[in-house]
Amino acid sequence: MRSLVAQITDKDGVRIQRFNLDQQGISIGRSWNSDIIIQDRFVDAEHLHLSLSDDGKLLLEDLSSTNGSQLNGRSLRATQKNYALESDVRLGDTLIRFFDADVSVAPAALRSKWFVLAERFSSWPSLLMLTIVAAFVHTIVNELRTTEPVQLDVLLVSAAGVLALILVWSLVLGFIAKLIRGESNARALWVLACLGVIVANVFTIAILVLRFNLQDQVVGQWVSVLCFAAFAVWLLVGTFSYISSMSAKRKWLVSLLVVISAYGLIRSDDLLREPHQSWRSFTKTEAATLPPALLLRQGVSLDEYQNAAEDLFDAKPE
Numbered sequence: 001m002r003s004l005v006a007q008i009t010d011k012d013g014v015r016i017q018r019f020n021l022d023q024q025g026i027s028i029g030r031s032w033n034s035d036i037i038i039q040d041r042f043v044d045a046e047h048l049h050l051s052l053s054d055d056g057k058l059l060l061e062d063l064s065s066t067n068g069s070q071l072n073g074r075s076l077r078a079t080q081k082n083y084a085l086e087s088d089v090r091l092g093d094t095l096i097r098f099f100d101a102d103v104s105v106a107p108a109a110l111r112s113k114w115f116v117l118a119e120r121f122s123s124w125p126s127l128l129m130l131t132i133v134a135a136f137v138h139t140i141v142n143e144l145r146t147t148e149p150v151q152l153d154v155l156l157v158s159a160a161g162v163l164a165l166i167l168v169w170s171l172v173l174g175f176i177a178k179l180i181r182g183e184s185n186a187r188a189l190w191v192l193a194c195l196g197v198i199v200a201n202v203f204t205i206a207i208l209v210l211r212f213n214l215q216d217q218v219v220g221q222w223v224s225v226l227c228f229a230a231f232a233v234w235l236l237v238g239t240f241s242y243i244s245s246m247s248a249k250r251k252w253l254v255s256l257l258v259v260i261s262a263y264g265l266i267r268s269d270d271l272l273r274e275p276h277q278s279w280r281s282f283t284k285t286e287a288a289t290l291p292p293a294l295l296l297r298q299g300v301s302l303d304e305y306q307n308a309a310e311d312l313f314d315a316k317p318e
Helices: 113-119 124-144 152-181 186-214 217-243 248-272 279-283 302-314
Strands: 002-010 013-021 026-029 048-052 058-062 069-071 074-076 081-083 089-091 094-100
Touching: 013 048, 113 186, 113 217, 124 152, 124 186, 152 186, 152 217, 186 217, 217 248
Parallel strands: none
Antiparallel strands: 002 013, 002 094, 026 048, 048 058, 058 081, 069 074, 069 089, 089 094
């Protein structure tokens, strides 16, 4: 006698059933008298029979069912076939795999805080509200950064653009997660994308205000780089949590290396060529196209700008 576990996957999800198997075997089908009951309209009342041979091998037999059965994608005729544990058995729209119940299972995986975060938006109303907030914040920040009059068509295009970005992000990474982990996590990736849009836009406004009031280009650049690098690492760690099975340390390390490599690639052109002078590098000033109410420091008047420009062009090279 052997103790086995049946993993049954159908339209309602996955369920587990444990049973003992001997030479007499067990019946699998839609009948209420079956040892393993399969609720599938394409499965016969008595569809399959699983038994144990004298030498301990598993024997699987299709009982001349109406729609037949498949073993690892191949048709299972009405003859006994040797069954290897964990092989796929398909009958109707149902998939069954048998496992040895005496074999110890792998240690429990560490439940990431990212999954807890995604569960906070598990309901459709909360997910819809988060999406609306992300699109609204992105649209408002875009309008704050422009000097053009507010136009409805521009607002709609901005909102549609960020929604399309979130959708593509979720579908592409969800497909990758399905290949790697066997589960798409598309909803969790959607939540992460919405939160990423909100955080990125809040960072953008905060950094613009800070840089304008500091009026120090070097410090401002480093503030921008460090803040957005930290945001990028945070976003990548969350992404790796949903699409891979990396340990926490490895996720942080890989995310940090990706961000550093991306920054080096972006700055490679500036680092390899000779620096050239520009109005901003000469004046060491920071500009921001934001409403004056958001700025603590006063802007430069037109007269001051013209005087500075005249001084610049009147300066003689040393």
